[in-house]
Amino acid sequence: xxxxHQWPATLVQPVGSPxxxxxxxxxTSNPNLYWYRQAAGxxxxxxFYSVGIGQISSExxxxxxxxxxxxxxxxxxxxxxxxxxxxxxxxxxxxxPGGHGYTFGSGTRLTVV
Amino acid sequence: KQEVTQIPAALxxxxxxxxxxxxxxxxxxxxxxxxxxxxxxxxxxxxxxIQSSQREQTSGRLNASLDKSSGRSTLYIAASQPGDSATYLxxxxxxxxxxxxxxxxxxxxxKVLA
Numbered sequence: 001x002x003x004x005h006q007w008p009a010t011l012v013q014p015v016g017s018p019x020x021x022x023x024x025x026x027x028t029s030n031p032n033l034y035w036y037r038q039a040a041g042x043x044x045x046x047x048f049y050s051v052g053i054g055q056i057s058s059e060x061x062x063x064x065x066x067x068x069x070x071x072x073x074x075x076x077x078x079x080x081x082x083x084x085x086x087x088x089x090x091x092x093x094x095x096x097p098g099g100h101g102y103t104f105g106s107g108t109r110l111t112v113v
Numbered sequence: 114k115q116e117v118t119q120i121p122a123a124l125x126x127x128x129x130x131x132x133x134x135x136x137x138x139x140x141x142x143x144x145x146x147x148x149x150x151x152x153x154x155x156x157x158x159x160x161x162x163i164q165s166s167q168r169e170q171t172s173g174r175l176n177a178s179l180d181k182s183s184g185r186s187t188l189y190i191a192a193s194q195p196g197d198s199a200t201y202l203x204x205x206x207x208x209x210x211x212x213x214x215x216x217x218x219x220x221x222x223x224k225v226l227a
Binding site for chain 1: 147154158216
């Protein structure tokens with residue numbers, strides 16, 4: 001079964017600083033990968049998804065970008081963080097049809113100060 | 114635009130009680146619906162997945178039903194235990210997504226009192 005590694009678990013960054021969050025997946029190949037954000041008091045929102053290396057789709061306009069340099073590596077980045085980027089970021093992987101095998105990482109709590 | 118609503122937002126019950134969590138969605142064109150559990154500060158764990166052609170799924174003390182035409186799902190938890198305390202999230206995958214993207218509700222925060 002899939003295992004998702006996300007790091008760091010918590011991060012405090014000043015406004016205007018860069019960001020790089022990494023997600024790696026074990027136990028599968030060629031999964032679909034997703035970045036979600038959970039803001040305080042709001043539901044999970046899909047930010048990006050990828051169906052293969054170098055293939056990134058953005059769901060909402062924002063200050064963030066994503067990249068997939070390897071099959072099981074998904075990176076979320078920003079050149080200059082905003083206060084509104086604060087939230088709980090979750091990486092997810094899906095490796096089976098029908099929505100089965102949808103696995104989430106343990107998340108990164110980002111606070112922009 | 115698909116929207117997912119969960120009621121109630123929070124629920125506190127004594128141990129042993131049977132309970133029902135509700136989820137509604139505005140567009141019935143879905144591949145499937147999943148119920149997830151989230152413990153504080155943690156990721157999500159999938160509990161039950163119901164395909165659009167199914168009416169219900171069961172796993173242990175959990176039973177989820179789906180009425181796609183009315184845009185509703187319920188999660189039934191039997192004989193609740195303190196270990197069931199968590200936030201329960203309902204999510205639907207629209208048929209337009211193609212990659213099983215999910216749209217989530219804001220969750221029901223459950224507390225089971227010993």
